[in-house]
Amino acid sequence: MATAPKLDVGVDYKDKYGFFFPEDYVFKAKRGLNEEIVKEISHMKGEPEWMTKFRLRSLEIFRKKPMPTWGADLSVIDFENIFYYLRPAEKQSKSWDELPADIKATYDRLGVPEAERKFLAGVSAQYESEVVYHSLQEKLTKQGVIFLDTDSALREHPDLFKEYFGTVIPPADNKFSALNSAVWSGGSFIYVPKGVKVEIPLQAYFRINAENMGQFERTLIICDEDSYVHYIEGCTAPIYTTDSLHSAVVEIIVKKNARCRYTTIQNWSTNVFNLVTKRAMAYADATMEWVDGNLGSQITMKYPSVYLMEPGAKGDVLSIAFAGKGQHQDAGGKMIHVAPNTTSTITSKSISKAGGRTSYRGHVKIYPGANNCKSFVKCDALLLDDESRSDTYPYNDVDAENVTLGHEATVSKVSDEQLFYLMSRGIPRAEAETMIVNGFIEPFTKELPLEYAVELNRLIQLEMEGSVG
Amino acid sequence: MADFEIKDLRASVEGRQILKGVSLDINKGEVHAVMGPNGSGKSTLSHTLMGHPGYSVDGGSVMFKGQNILDLEPDERARLGMFLALQYPVVVPGISMANFLRTALNSHRGYDGKDKSKAVSPKEFRGLLKDKLKVLHMDDSFLSRYINDGFSGGEKKRAEILQMAVLKPEIAILDETDSGLDIDSIKFVAEAVNRMRGPNLGVLIITHYTRILEFIQPDFVHVLVDGKFVLSGGSEVAERLEKTGYSEWGHAEETTPQEVA
Known part of the structure; x- marks a missing residue:
């Protein structure tokens, strides 16, 4: 035993x-x-x-x-x-x-x-x-x-x-x-x-x-x-x-x-x-x-990846990462456009607390001749305190013509205003923080079957409990 | 002893003193209006009363139900029976209004995720909202939207009053609820507040303009200038302000109170 x-x-x-x-x-x-x-x-x-x-x-x-x-x-x-x-x-x-x-x-x-x-x-x-x-x-x-x-x-x-x-x-x-x-x-x-x-x-x-x-x-x-x-x-x-x-x-x-x-x-x-x-x-x-x-x-x-091998292929990565004390989540996605007229999106959401570290690492490659491709990368990071860390490492290689490539990155903290607002309605701080985090990853959660969404929200709640009080 | 007793309240923002000794007694069943020009300390008063972390208390006390609520966290104040309708309600993405309202209501009932008998049932929740939504002229679709996300000015303010109606506070502070509102929204909001008036609710309306007071008749009106009350009285004070503005306290450059936002 x-x-x-x-x-x-x-x-x-x-x-x-x-x-x-x-x-x-x-x-x-x-x-x-x-x-x-x-x-x-x-x-x-x-x-x-x-x-x-x-x-x-x-x-x-x-x-x-x-x-x-x-x-x-x-x-x-x-x-x-x-x-x-x-x-x-x-x-x-x-x-x-x-x-x-x-x-x-x-x-x-x-x-x-x-x-x-x-x-x-x-x-x-x-x-x-x-x-x-x-x-x-x-x-x-x-x-x-x-x-x-x-x-x-x-x-x-x-x-x-x-x-x-x-x-x-x-x-x-x-x-x-x-x-x-x-x-x-x-x-x-x-x-x-x-x-x-x-x-x-x-x-x-x-x-x-x-x-x-x-x-x-x-x-x-x-x-x-x-x-x-x-x-x-x-x-x-x-x-x-x-x-x-x-x-x-x-x-x-x-x-x-x-x-x-x-x-x-x-x-x-x-x-x-x-x-x-x-x-x-x-x-x-x-x-x-x-x-x-x-x-x-x-x-x-x-870094889940998709090789877009023939015209019309579409790739999507939607990811979340949660890093607590002593954890490092190095996650992201790769989109390799081999053929023309292919599209891809990468959406990454990360949460760091209690000194945890998250990194977004992504690669979008568009090969010569893979013209008219579209790719969009969006990464949002949420930091729950000052000791936590988030980094973004996006790599883009474009060797084709008429390519649309977008990249958007945000880093934010749980805002005092949001926290005050929820607490002013009687919701305790820990629960309010959990709600804000669950709200932040909602674009991910809504893609899950209901049971998994519920389970994920519960997991977040358990993770959050370690950070407060 | 009043139900809600503000005594010599002094508060500052970023090291600058804004409230310089405010005292006010509010009893349940009364509606008080605090009026004042820009920068007089109206928002500081409302936020300090609710415990916003950006405002620090330098002195004084606020007694409610035998406690100095200045020692409590905002959520504790809320569960004790206080409510603040914000001038600028905050957007919280990813959380539906229904989830928000249910969680808030459950918190008030002492539900902490364990004793299910304390939680509001879906049926009760639905019944609870039905009439209130109607009075405020809001439809069900509003409940599935994220908290204040993409709401118009009028929708935000109506949503604040809906929360108040659901949580049934004993002391409600309405901070500039009329600002940025079209006349219809003001009427809906006033109608909802007037329905809640009664022996179990004390209201503190904070406003720059007299307009909302035409729809929600105050019992008492207090004029706040430079962090202190300079005049208190009945509704006649509002009438006087309507004519002369805040000029007699050196705020002639301010827009007159009756001017619509």
């Missing part, structure tokens, strides 16, 4: 998100990373040889790549002190009843069954490294929609898998995509056939539940022509006192005239390093939308 957490967070937070259960794993890898561990992971999963080779090649790339130094300070990560693979149960469960009792208890407290009852088409909940619970409505199966954990997808749809895997984000893209490629486990795989519109959001719930446990999920979504899917990923993590690493890779292909929305709310405990590579390729008249909420974690580095 792990010892009691010692992090300085509110009681409610600990109660709702910080609970943990005794570790009871079928297999537990050793700490650290080498060829043997990578081979063992691949062997345990019964993978084809090409994947084993892919992993080993990725490990080599990971070792050669220097640590990125252009963003947040990552020098404290000790790669040798991390578990790279855990497998909580022998096999996956198809129904809720088959789940082991303690895992079920975890999900009960997270409210997964209610969420499922209310609006979810399928739940793919990741407890530790492996997806253990998975359900998919019959209707989706009949439509030819594939919604699996990524390991199963490799086994059950090897050709489809191999055709797209690693094509959007190759291992050599960056040090952490290489790490993920070497040790990836779990994640979601979605294929939506031509013309199919998935009407209810598909969701996965991710959690880390072991001390010093790395989580390296790998998600691959393919939207075939004229299709639509909304995928939702929500993350909470229990509180532990030593560092954890989360390094995911998400690859998305949106074909002609298709639309994909990917919604994330992450609430890692404040000792997690959250280093994620997310990228989509959007083809002719396709639309890719990233809706990305970052709370918690010690350091987050995440």
Whole structure:
């Protein structure tokens, strides 16, 4: 049994998100990373040889790549002190009843069954490294929609898998995509056939539940022509006192005239390093939308990007970041205009309190010949006190003609006038501050399904409670 | 002992003393008007009474329900039964008027997110608003708009009075509620305030002009000049001001009080 957490967070937070259960794993890898561990992971999963080779090649790339130094300070990560693979149960469960009792208890407290009852088409909940619970409505199966954990997808749809895997984000893209490629486990795989519109959001719930446990999920979504899917990923993590690493890779292909929305709310405990590579390729008249909420974690580095590959493609990033004491949220977005007549928008909202730091880091690139492109970037930062910090690092490269590029940035504080106004109506200071912050991120919240919007407002409230009184 | 007792109140803004000893007794059931030229300290009085952090109290006391409210936070004053209708209501993006009103009402009822029996139910809330919206000539769509965001001058002031009607204060301060209002809005606002008048409400109307006093008849009128009351009386004081303005106190250059904003 792990010892009691010692992090300085509110009681409610600990109660709702910080609970943990005794570790009871079928297999537990050793700490650290080498060829043997990578081979063992691949062997345990019964993978084809090409994947084993892919992993080993990725490990080599990971070792050669220097640590990125252009963003947040990552020098404290000790790669040798991390578990790279855990497998909580022998096999996956198809129904809720088959789940082991303690895992079920975890999900009960997270409210997964209610969420499922209310609006979810399928739940793919990741407890530790492996997806253990998975359900998919019959209707989706009949439509030819594939919604699996990524390991199963490799086994059950090897050709489809191999055709797209690693094509959007190759291992050599960056040090952490290489790490993920070497040790990836779990994640979601979605294929939506031509013309199919998935009407209810598909969701996965991710959690880390072991001390010093790395989580390296790998998600691959393919939207075939004229299709639509909304995928939702929500993350909470229990509180532990030593560092954890989360390094995911998400690859998305949106074909002609298709639309994909990917919604994330992450609430890692404040000792997690959250280093994620997310990228989509959007083809002719396709639309890719990233809706990305970052709370918690010690350091987050995440810049969802869209490569606009053919005319008419559209990319959207809408993100919020909340940084409290000791946290650095380095987030933003990238829009790479490869083809003419493509459009993109990046809207970033960040909140810093109690010495927390947020950075917007964005890149808009318009290639030669990609004429008549439009891109608009807007970042708003809200500072809750004088010790907190916000920076903006926008990079724009324009090599085409007749391009419209807009950039707007604001930094503001919770104004005395707003606070006084709400308080003069009887609303206590803490609640008034929370209202103002929730109002500030409302353009983000209104894009979420109702349950998530409510949950996000509650998370903000919990975060805010730490800052007052 | 009056219900609301301001005694020798002195207050300053950015180190400059504005209120130089103001005393005033307000009882529930009474309507008081404080009139004064620009710069006389009217806004300082209203903001100091409600506890705005930009105004510092240099001396005096304000007793209400056995407490010196100058020691309280603005939200505590509000929950004790005070209300301030602002001259310039503040825009708060992203929060609907309905959410704002509900949260404020719940705060008054002592709901802190735990005991649900204290919270206003959706049905009660709707019923509560229906008549009040009608009197103020506002429709439901107003409730889904963000706090004062994109409101016209008249809408903002009507929204202030709606909040007052929902929160049912015992002491209400109306700060220049008539400024920037068209005649229709003044009538709606006055109608709503007059309906609330009664033995459970004391009102302090702060105004430069006499116009609003034609619609809300004050029981007492006080003239504030240079941070002090220079004249107090009944409604005849307003009539006198209408004729002579503030000239007798050295403010001849000021616009006359009857001039419409």
